[in-house]
Amino acid sequence: xxxxxxxxxxxIRGLTVAYRTPAGELPAVCGVDLDLxxxxxxxxxxxxxxxxxxxxxxxxxxxxxxxxxxxGSVEIDGLGDVVALGGEGLRRARGRHVGYVxxxxxxxxxxxxxxxKQVLDLGRSHGVADLRGLxxxxxxxxxxxxxxxxxxxxxxxxxxxxxxxxxxxxMLALVLNARLVVLDEPxxxxxxxxxxxxxxxxxxxxxxxxxxxxxITHDLGVVAEVADRLAVMYGGRxxxxxxxxxxxxxxxxxxxRGLLRAIxxxxxxxxxxxxxxxxxxTLADIPADGCVFRERCPLxxxxxxxxxxxxxxxxxxxxxxxAVRDDEGDRPAVAATTGEDQS
Amino acid sequence: xxxxxxxxxxxxxxxGVLGAREVPALRGVxxxxxxxxxxxxxxxxxxxxxxxxxxxxxxxxxxxxxxxIDGVAMSSLSHRRRQPYFRRIQLIHQDPYSALNPTxxxxxxxxxxxxxxxxxxxxxxxxxxxxxRELLGLVGLDPDYVLxxxxxxxxxxxxxxxxxARALTVDPxxxxxxxxxxxxxxxxxxxxxxxxxxxxxxxxxxxxxxxxDVATARYIxxxxxxxxxxxxxxxxxxxxxxxISAPVHPYTQALLSAIxxxxxxESPGEQRVVPLEASGEHPDGCLFAPRCPFRTERCExxxxxxxxxxxxxxxxxxEHACFHxxxxxxxxxxxxxx
Amino acid sequence: MSVPVVPEAGGAAAVRRNFWRGVWRVMRRKPSRMAxxxxxxxxxxxxxxxxxxxxxxxxxxxxxxYAPPSLRHPFGTDFEGTDVxxxxxxxxxxxxxxxxxxxxxxxxxxxxxGLFAGFRRGRWDTVLMRLTDMKLTxxxxxxxxxxxxxxxxxxxxxxGLVLGLLGWGGVARAVRSQTLSxxxxxxxEAARGLGLSTTHIVGRELxxxxxxxxxxxxxxxxxxxxxxxxxxxxxxxxxxxxxxxxVMLNLAVFGGGALTTTAALPYLLxxxxxxxxxxxxxxxxxxxxxxxxxxxxxxx
Ligand SMILES: Nc1ncnc2c1ncn2[C@@H]1O[C@H](COP(=O)(O)OP(=O)(O)OP(=O)(O)O)[C@@H](O)[C@H]1O
Ligand SMILES: Nc1ncnc2c1ncn2[C@@H]1O[C@H](COP(=O)(O)OP(=O)(O)OP(=O)(O)O)[C@@H](O)[C@H]1O
Ligand SMILES: [Mg+2]
Ligand SMILES: [Mg+2]
Numbered sequence: 001x002x003x004x005x006x007x008x009x010x011x012i013r014g015l016t017v018a019y020r021t022p023a024g025e026l027p028a029v030c031g032v033d034l035d036l037x038x039x040x041x042x043x044x045x046x047x048x049x050x051x052x053x054x055x056x057x058x059x060x061x062x063x064x065x066x067x068x069x070x071x072g073s074v075e076i077d078g079l080g081d082v083v084a085l086g087g088e089g090l091r092r093a094r095g096r097h098v099g100y101v102x103x104x105x106x107x108x109x110x111x112x113x114x115x116x117k118q119v120l121d122l123g124r125s126h127g128v129a130d131l132r133g134l135x136x137x138x139x140x141x142x143x144x145x146x147x148x149x150x151x152x153x154x155x156x157x158x159x160x161x162x163x164x165x166x167x168x169x170x171m172l173a174l175v176l177n178a179r180l181v182v183l184d185e186p187x188x189x190x191x192x193x194x195x196x197x198x199x200x201x202x203x204x205x206x207x208x209x210x211x212x213x214x215x216i217t218h219d220l221g222v223v224a225e226v227a228d229r230l231a232v233m234y235g236g237r238x239x240x241x242x243x244x245x246x247x248x249x250x251x252x253x254x255x256x257r258g259l260l261r262a263i264x265x266x267x268x269x270x271x272x273x274x275x276x277x278x279x280x281x282t283l284a285d286i287p288a289d290g291c292v293f294r295e296r297c298p299l300x301x302x303x304x305x306x307x308x309x310x311x312x313x314x315x316x317x318x319x320x321x322x323a324v325r326d327d328e329g330d331r332p333a334v335a336a337t338t339g340e341d342q343s
Numbered sequence: 344x345x346x347x348x349x350x351x352x353x354x355x356x357x358x359g360v361l362g363a364r365e366v367p368a369l370r371g372v373x374x375x376x377x378x379x380x381x382x383x384x385x386x387x388x389x390x391x392x393x394x395x396x397x398x399x400x401x402x403x404x405x406x407x408x409x410x411x412i413d414g415v416a417m418s419s420l421s422h423r424r425r426q427p428y429f430r431r432i433q434l435i436h437q438d439p440y441s442a443l444n445p446t447x448x449x450x451x452x453x454x455x456x457x458x459x460x461x462x463x464x465x466x467x468x469x470x471x472x473x474x475x476r477e478l479l480g481l482v483g484l485d486p487d488y489v490l491x492x493x494x495x496x497x498x499x500x501x502x503x504x505x506x507x508a509r510a511l512t513v514d515p516x517x518x519x520x521x522x523x524x525x526x527x528x529x530x531x532x533x534x535x536x537x538x539x540x541x542x543x544x545x546x547x548x549x550x551x552x553x554x555x556d557v558a559t560a561r562y563i564x565x566x567x568x569x570x571x572x573x574x575x576x577x578x579x580x581x582x583x584x585x586x587i588s589a590p591v592h593p594y595t596q597a598l599l600s601a602i603x604x605x606x607x608x609e610s611p612g613e614q615r616v617v618p619l620e621a622s623g624e625h626p627d628g629c630l631f632a633p634r635c636p637f638r639t640e641r642c643e644x645x646x647x648x649x650x651x652x653x654x655x656x657x658x659x660x661x662e663h664a665c666f667h668x669x670x671x672x673x674x675x676x677x678x679x680x681x
Numbered sequence: 682m683s684v685p686v687v688p689e690a691g692g693a694a695a696v697r698r699n700f701w702r703g704v705w706r707v708m709r710r711k712p713s714r715m716a717x718x719x720x721x722x723x724x725x726x727x728x729x730x731x732x733x734x735x736x737x738x739x740x741x742x743x744x745x746x747y748a749p750p751s752l753r754h755p756f757g758t759d760f761e762g763t764d765v766x767x768x769x770x771x772x773x774x775x776x777x778x779x780x781x782x783x784x785x786x787x788x789x790x791x792x793x794x795g796l797f798a799g800f801r802r803g804r805w806d807t808v809l810m811r812l813t814d815m816k817l818t819x820x821x822x823x824x825x826x827x828x829x830x831x832x833x834x835x836x837x838x839x840x841g842l843v844l845g846l847l848g849w850g851g852v853a854r855a856v857r858s859q860t861l862s863x864x865x866x867x868x869x870e871a872a873r874g875l876g877l878s879t880t881h882i883v884g885r886e887l888x889x890x891x892x893x894x895x896x897x898x899x900x901x902x903x904x905x906x907x908x909x910x911x912x913x914x915x916x917x918x919x920x921x922x923x924x925x926x927x928v929m930l931n932l933a934v935f936g937g938g939a940l941t942t943t944a945a946l947p948y949l950l951x952x953x954x955x956x957x958x959x960x961x962x963x964x965x966x967x968x969x970x971x972x973x974x975x976x977x978x979x980x981x
Contacts, residue, residue: 047528048499146620162388191387191555193618196601218529221603245607249678262533264562266587266602266674267609273562275533279498296530402870430876442867446889446976455885456875491699493976506871513875 007179007212008077008097010036010059015072017054017063019283026283028054028067030236033311036180038077041206041213043223043244045259046233047280052216053103055233056182059214060094061085076180095126099173101166103184103216108169109157115168116153119175126176134175141171144208145201163194167201174209181206184216199225220259224248232256235281235292237308242317252319255293291322299323345376345399345432345517345549350408352394352575368394370575371408373649376517376549381540381564383552383583385598386572392553395572396519399551401429433510437522439502443494449505450475450490456512478508481545482538500531504538511542518542521553536562557587557599571595574630577649581661591652591661591668594618594631600673609675616673629666641666703979707972717965724959728777731770739763739771739924747937747944757947759929760937765951772924773955775837776907782841783848783906784899790845791852792895796883798853799860810857817850825909829918844906852898859891893974900963900970907956926952 017029029051036042046052057063059074061082074082079097082090094100102108110118116135123134139149145167152160152168160168166186173181186202187195203226206213215226223230223244230248231241232255240253251257258276265273278296286292294304303309303322311320352369368391376382376399384392397403399410410417412428420428436442443452457471476486482504494502503523510518520539524532539550540563552563560569561583569586571579571594579592590596593616600615618634625632628643635642645666652661653668708714742748742762750757756765798809824847834840863869864887872882888895913919914927917935929952937945972978 047530192557192601193387193597196603196617199603219603220529221605224605224607225603248605248607259530260605260608262530263605264533264536264558265605265609266558266561266599268677270562270565273533275537276530279500279531280528400874402874426876430874434871434874436867436871438867442871444868444886444890446892446974447885451885455872455877455881459875459877493980495977496980509871509875 005078005179007038007210008079009038009212010034010077010180010214011073011075012036012055012059013073013075015055015058015074016070017051017058017067018070020066020068021283023284025070026286027070028236028283029058031308032072032236032238034231034238034241036212036214037229038212039210040228041203041215041226042229042231043215043217043227044231044233044238045217045220045223047218049280049282050233051236052218052233053184054236056100056184056214056216058083059180059182060098060100061090062094062100092126095122095176095178097178097180099176099178099181101169101173101181101183101186103188109165111157114154114156115160119153119172122172122176128176138171138175141174141205142167144205145170146197161194162190163198166190166194166198170198170201170205174205179210180212180214182214182216185218186215187217187219187222195222196225202226220248220263232259235286237292237320239293239321240317240319246317252317252324253293253321254297254299254323256319258296258298291320293321297323344378344413346411347372347374347399348409348411349373350395350398350405350410352391352398352403352405368575369398369405372572372575372577374570374577376551378516378549379543379547380549381543381552381567381583382549382570383554383557383560383563383567384570384572385554385557385560387555387598389574390572391575392555392572393521396434396521396551396553399517400432400434400519401425402434430513431515432517432519433513433515435503435506435510435518435520435523438526439499439506440494440526442506443502443509445494448491448493449479449497452494452505452509453478453490453512456509460513474512475508478511479505481511481542482508483534484508498531499527500534503527503535507535507538507542511546515548517549517551519551519553522555523552524559525554525556532559533562539563555598557602561587571598576630576664578631578665579661579663580649581652585661587674588672589661589670590673591663591670592631592665593635593637595663596671596673597634602675604675607678609677611675612671612673614671614673616671629664637667637669639667703976704973707969707979710972711968713965714969717962717968720958720962721966724773724777724962727770727773729774732774735767735771737771739767747948749944750947756951759948760932760945765929765948768924768929769926769951769955772926772929772952775840775925776910776927778837779841779844779910780903780906782838783844783909784902786842786845787848787852787902788895788899791849791898792856792888792891794849794853795856796860796887799857800864800879800883800887802861806857810854813850813853816847817854819847821847821909822912825913826918829913834919840910841906844909845902848902848905852895852902855894855898856891859894860887863887863890889974893970896970896974897967900967904960904963907959911952911956926955 012032012034015029015032016027018025018027032055044052044055054063054067058069061069063069069083072083076082076097079093082093085093119135119138120131123131128134135153139153142149142152147164147167152164157165183202187198190198199222215223217223227244229241230244231238232253234255240247240251240256247256248260251260261274262276263273264270276296281292290306291304291309294300297304301322309320309322311318312324350369350372354366354368356364356366372395374382384395386392394403398405415428417425417428453475454471457474458468461468461470475490479486479489484501484504489497489501489505497505518539524535527535536559542548543550543564550563552560554560565583567583569581569583570577571592573594579586579590579595586595587599590599596616597618600612600617604611616636619636621633623633625643627646629647632638632642647664647666649662649664652663708718742758745758745762746760748754748758754764758764759768794809794813798806828843869882869886872886911927911930914925915930917931930949933945933949937948
C-alpha cells in the first residue's frame with residue numbers, strides 16, 4: 001500500500017510567525033530552526049502558549065489571520081518552500097503531501113456526517129478518481145488501528161469514543177497517502193490506556209507506511225514514548241533539541257531540566273519532584289530581548305538580560321542557553337555522550 | 344471520617360424510540376476516607392470516578408448504598424439536615440476556568456462564602472477580608488495582586504489555587520480534587536499538587552484525589568490509599584506504594600503499564616500488560632474479562648468480588664477482585680546508576 | 682513570582698469604580714459608540730428637561746401656517762402655526778417615558794420568568810414556559826387595537842405597561858435557555874456546594890453573565906416601544922390628548938397631506954428624523970454591550 005519513494009524531509013529556517021494583537025504584532029514563534037529528518041518521528045514539547053500549534057500550522061502555511069508568517073522558510077522535499085506557495089497548489093498539498101491531525105481532533109469531525117461521508121468529501125475535494133478504492137483504504141487503515149473499519153465508517157461522531165475519534169483523525173490524515181504527518185496533541189484528554197494505544201498505533205503506522213512524523217504535545221512522557229528526536233519549545237523559541245533519549249538522560253537547558261524534575265514518577269523518591277517557579281509567559285509578556293526563560297531560571301545571570309542566548313550545537317544536539325556554554329568545561333561527560341547517536 | 348458502602352448509581356439516558364437506556368456508572372462501591380488521609384481513585388475514562396466524587400461531595404444522588412459521615416448515616420437525615428455534613432466535603436473542579444465566575448473578581452468570589460461563614464459563626468463582617476487574605480496566602484498567592492482581578496487575568500495554576508482557597512472558606516474536612524491538575528500547564532501542576540499535599544499536613548484536611556495518572560496520586564501521599572475502579576467497580580485497593588510496585592489485578596497492571604516511560608532515564612517494566620480490544624460481553628462474568636489477557640472460562644461466567652490479596656503481612660490490607668491474582672512488575676524502573 | 686503591586690481593593694466600592702472606568706474605556710474604543718451615547722444622552726435630556734423650555738400651551742403663530750423651515754422655525758410650523766421643533770421636543774417626553782417603562786417591564790418580567798423557570802426546572806419550568814408560549818402566540822397589534830377601544834392610554838406609564846406586558850416573551854425564553862446552560866457550569870455548582878443562598882446564586886452568579894444580553898434587549902425594547910406607540914397614534918386608533926410624535930405624523934399625513942404636497946413635509950420629517958436618530962443611537966450603543974459586561978473584553 002505504501003508508495004515507493006522515500007519519506008520527505010523538512011527544513012525549517014528562521015521561522016517567525018506573528019499575531020496581530022491590540023498591543024501590536026507579537027511573535028508566537030520566533031526564529032525557529034528545525035529539521036525533520038526523513039523517516040523519523042520528531043516530538044515538539046512545550047507548555048500551553050509556547051507556539052507549538054502555530055509552528056505546526058506553518059508547516060502547511062496554514063496560519064490563519066490575525067497571524068502571519070513574518071520571516072523564514074519551510075522547505076519540504078517534493079514541495080519546495082511552502083511559505084512561498086499559495087492558492088490551489090497549497091490546498092492540494094494539504095492532505096496529499098502533509099496530513100494533519102488537529103488539536104482536539106476528537107471534536108473536529110463533522111457531527112452531521114458519517115465518517116465514510118467525510119472520507120468521500122475529502123476524496124472529492126482532492127479530485128480522487130477512485131472513491132471506492134479510497135473507502136477501502138480508509139477501512140483498511142481503521143482495521144489496522146484495531147477498529148471495526150466498516151462499522152466506524154458508518155458511524156457519526158457522537159457514536160465514537162474519544163480514542164476512536166482520535167484514530168479516525170489519524171486515518172483522515174493518512175488516507176490520501178500523505179507521507180508527512182503532523183499530530184497536534186494526539187492524546188490530550190485521553191486516559192492513559194487509550195493514550196498508550198494511540199501512541200503504539202502512531203509508532204507502528206509510521207514505520208509501516210514510511211512516514212516523516214511531527215508529534216506536538218505538552219507531555220514529555222508522550223515524546224519519550226514515540227519520538228526519535230525531541231525539540232523543547234518555550235516562549236516561541238526552541239530552547240533545546242536532540243535525540244530523545246539523550247536529551248532526557250542528560251538535559252542541558254535549565255527549562256528541560258526543570259520540566260523533567262516537575263514530573264512525579266512512579267518509582268524512586270517522590271520528594272525529589274520539584275515545581276518550576278513562576279509561570280509560562282503569554283504572548284504579551286514574552287521578553288523581547290534576552291533569554292525568554294530567565295524569569296524562571298535558576299542559573300540566571302547578567303548575560304541573560306540582553307542578547308538572545310546563542311544556539312550551541314554539539315553533535316546532534318543543540319541548546320540555546322548562556323549557562324550551557326559556561327557549563328562546557330566542567331561537564332566533560334556531556335560532550336562524551338553526544339557522539340553516539342541512537343538509532 | 345467518611346465511609347460509603349455499596350454505593351450504586353445508574354444513569355438513565357433518554358434515547359431514541361426504544362426509550363431509556365441504562366448506564367450503570369457505579370456498581371456497589373465501598374470506600375473509607377480517614378481523617379487527614381489521602382485517598383485516590385484511579386481508572387480510565389468513563390469508569391465512574393467523577394460520579395463517585397460528586398456523590399461524596401453531595402452533588403449527585405445515588406440509587407443504593409449508604410454514606411456515613413462522622414458516624415451519621417446520611418439516609419437517616421432530611422435533605423436540609425444533610426447539607427451541613429456535605430458542606431464539609433468540597434469539590435475542586437477539573438476546569439479551573441469554568442469553576443470561577445468570569446464576571447466576578449476573586450475578591451467577590453471569596454467574599455460571598457466568607458460572609459456566610461461569618462454569619463454562621465457570629466464573626467464580624469470585617470473578618471471576611473482578613474480571612475480572604477489569609478486563605479490566599481495559604482494557597483501561595485499574593486492577595487494584593489489576586490483580589491482585585493478577574494479569573495481570566497490569572498494563569499491556570501493561580502486559578503486552581505483560588506478555587507482551592509474558595510473551598511477552604513467553609514473549613515472543609517475533605518477536598519475532592521477531580522482531575523484537579525489535568526488542565527493546568529505542565530510546569531505549574533506540581534505546584535498545585537504540592538499545595539494539596541501541604542494542606543493535608545498543615546490543616547489536616549483529607550484529600551480525595553481523582554485521576555487517571557497514578558504518579559500524581561502518589562505525589563499527594565505515599566501513605567495514602569489507592570482505589571482502582573473499572574466500569575463502576577473497585578477492582579483493586581491498597582496502600583499506594585504496594586499497589587504501584589506489586590499490583591495484583593490485570594487491570595491495575597494494564598493501567599500502570601500504560602504510563603509513558605521516559606526512555607533514557609527509565610526502562611520499561613518487564614511484565615508490561617497490554618489490554619486486549621474488548622471482545623464480547625459476559626453479563627455475569629468479570630467486568631474486565633473481555634479485555635483481560637489472562638482470562639479463563641471461570642472469568643466469563645462468574646464475577647469476582649473484592650477480597651484480600653495473597654501473601655500479606657499486617658498493615659493496610661491490599662484487596663483485589665480477580666480469580667487469578669498474580670503480582671507483576673509492570674512499572675518502569677530507573678536506569679541503573681541514576 | 683514577580684508581582685506588580687496593586688492597591689488594595691476596598692471591597693465593593695472599588696469594584697464599582699473599576700467597572701465605570703472600564704465602561705469609559707470600552708466606549709472610547711470606537712468613536713461610533715461615543716456618538717451613540719451622546720445621542721442617547723441628548724434624547725434623555727430632551728425627554729426630561731425639553732418640555733420645561735417651552736410655555737404650555739405652545740404659542741401659535743397664525744400668520745405662519747405650514748411655514749417652511751427658517752431660522753425661527755428650523756423645521757417649519759404645523760397647521761396651527763406651532764413650531765415643529767417645539768412639538769418634537771415637548772412630544773418626546775411621552776414617547777420616551779413609554780419606551781423606558783416598556784423596556785423595564787420587558788426586562789424585569791422576561792428575565793425574572795426566564796431565570797426562575799431555568800433555575801427551578803421541573804414543574805415550574807413547564808408551567809411558565811407554557812404561559813410564555815401562549816403569550817408569544819397572541820398577536821400584539823390586534824390586541825392593542827382591541828385594548829385601545831376600552832382604554833385611552835392617557836398616561837405614558839399605562840402605555841408602557843401594556844407594551845411591556847406584551848413584549849417579555851422573547852426575553853423570557855432566551856434567558857431561560859441561557860440559565861439552563863449556565864447552571865451546569867462549575868461555578869454555579871461550587872456556589873451550591875458552598876451553601877450560598879439561591880438568591881445569591883441567581884442574582885450574583887447567574888444574572889451578571891446574562892447582563893450583556895439583557896441590556897441589549899432593553900435597548901432594543903426601547904426602539905420597539907417607540908415604533909409601536911408611534912404606529913398606534915399614527916393610525917389614529919388612540920385619541921390624542923397629549924402632544925406626541927405619532928400624533929404629529931398622523932396630522933402631517935392625514936391632515937396636512939404631506940404625502941402629496943410639500944408644505945407639510947418638514948412637519949412629517951421632523952418626528953421621523955427624531956425616531957431615526959434615536960434608533961441610530963441605540964444601534965451604536967448596543968455594539969458596546971458585550972464588551973462592557975464581559976470583564977475579559979472590558980479590562981483587556
Ligand atoms: N488567533 C490568534 N490571535 C492572537 N494570538 C494568538 C492566536 N492564536 C494563537 N495566539 C497566541 O500565540 C501563542 C502561541 O499559540 P499556540 O496555539 O501556537 O500555542 P500552543 O503551544 O499550541 O498552545 P496549546 O498547548 O495551548 O495548544 C499563544 O500565546 C497564543 O495566545
Ligand atoms: N449526567 C449523566 N447522564 C448520563 N450518563 C452519565 C452522566 N454522567 C456520567 N454518565 C455516565 O456514567 C459513566 C461514568 O462517568 P464519569 O463521568 O463518572 O466517569 P469518569 O471516570 O469521571 O471519566 P473521565 O475520566 O472521562 O472523567 C460514563 O459512562 C458516563 O457516560
Ligand atoms: Mg496547541
Ligand atoms: Mg471525570
